[in-house]
Amino acid sequence: MEFAKLGNTGLDVSVLGLGTVKFGRDLGVKYPTPFAIPDDRQLLNILNCAADIGINLLDTAPAYGASEQRLGQLLKKTSAPWLVATKVGEIFDPSTGLSSYNYNPEFIRASVENSLKLLGLEQLDIVLLHSNGEDEDIIQNYGGLEFLAELKKEGLIRATGMSTKTVAGGILAASQSDVVMVTHNLDYRDEVAVIDYAEEKGVGVFIKKALSSGNALLGDNQADPVQQSFDCIYQHRGVSSIILGSINPAHIADNAKKAIASYRNSRL
Numbered sequence: 109m110e111f112a113k114l115g116n117t118g119l120d121v122s123v124l125g126l127g128t129v130k131f132g133r134d135l136g137v138k139y140p141t142p143f144a145i146p147d148d149r150q151l152l153n154i155l156n157c158a159a160d161i162g163i164n165l166l167d168t169a170p171a172y173g174a175s176e177q178r179l180g181q182l183l184k185k186t187s188a189p190w191l192v193a194t195k196v197g198e199i200f201d202p203s204t205g206l207s208s209y210n211y212n213p214e215f216i217r218a219s220v221e222n223s224l225k226l227l228g229l230e231q232l233d234i235v236l237l238h239s240n241g242e243d244e245d246i247i248q249n250y251g252g253l254e255f256l257a258e259l260k261k262e263g264l265i266r267a268t269g270m271s272t273k274t275v276a277g278g279i280l281a282a283s284q285s286d287v288v289m290v291t292h293n294l295d296y297r298d299e300v301a302v303i304d305y306a307e308e309k310g311v312g313v314f315i316k317k318a319l320s321s322g323n324a325l326l327g328d329n330q331a332d333p334v335q336q337s338f339d340c341i342y343q344h345r346g347v348s349s350i351i352l353g354s355i356n357p358a359h360i361a362d363n364a365k366k367a368i369a370s371y372r373n374s375r376l
């Protein structure tokens with residue numbers, strides 16, 4: 109595995125991280141092919157396979173259904189030095205499959221305390237505001253990042269940030285926090301300005317939806333879409349880790365080899 113500095117946080121993250129939506133939520137998701145949520149035995153195998161490859165970064169959220177709770181149960185059965193990123197602000201209702209949003213300070217504190225309890229941790233490594241699309245409103249009118257910074261001072265969080273959906277919001281988030289999570293893939297490259305700004309400021313960058321949630325793999329593309337995607341991402345030196353969603357150990361192993369190759373090539 110290769111590890112990259114997560115901006116100025118002092119954390120070193122594997123260049124491939126594991127996204128965990130499919131660990132806990134199958135309603136209201138936009139994957140092009142149907143899937144079954146893995147049972148505990150399968151999930152432990154996925155985590156052990158990821159750990160064996162050297163992946164040390166897991167990305168979860170309250171909005172990913174049972175993901176946090178399941179990680180809390182299973183991570184203690186593994187021996188890897190995991191770094192866990194989770195989020196606040198989006199609430200998933202499993203009875204309807206719909207999300208709602210809340211960025212009030214009292215809610216953020218309760219959500220962080222609940223994530224600590226579910227994950228069985230005393231401190232969360234990374235907490236990101238989970239955007240509803242109104243990035244600037246959440247930062248400017250709710251003070252979400254300032255409140256996360258207070259929780260960091262209290263010792264509940266090591267690094268703060270935001271998973272953003274707009275260029276202006278991504279840049280604003282990078283000016284006020286430690287980490288931004290942005291979308292970048294073969295079909296969508298609009299947020300490069302955020303990656304570049306974050307690099308300049310010493311802010312870590314996670315990439316979400318690197319394979320367009322699986323859509324990059326559809327069609328009869330002769331070239332390797334995974335390698336192409338990772339090459340396109342790691343040409344931007346501000347990127348710390350590609351958070352790829354998968355519940356298939358063979359895919360995770362293949363993705364790791366390709367992420368390492370793209371990362372090394374970009375540093376030649």
Ligand SMILES: NC(=O)c1ccc[n+]([C@@H]2O[C@H](COP(=O)([O-])OP(=O)(O)OC[C@H]3O[C@@H](n4cnc5c(N)ncnc54)[C@H](OP(=O)(O)O)[C@@H]3O)[C@@H](O)[C@H]2O)c1
Nearest residue numbers: 127128129271316317318319320321322352353354355359
């Ligand atoms: N903060 C946010 O707003 C936000 C939004 C979206 C996502 N995220 C985070 O980013 C992560 C990644 O996003 P994503 O899951 O939407 O999309 P993604 O990582 O672009 O794609 C995941 C899909 O690609 C498939 N896949 C992965 N590697 C493959 C391979 N080598 N061959 C064939 N298929 C492969 C996976 O299926 P298999 O399971 O079969 O491998 C899965 O269905 C999420 O899990 C989550 O942690 C955050």
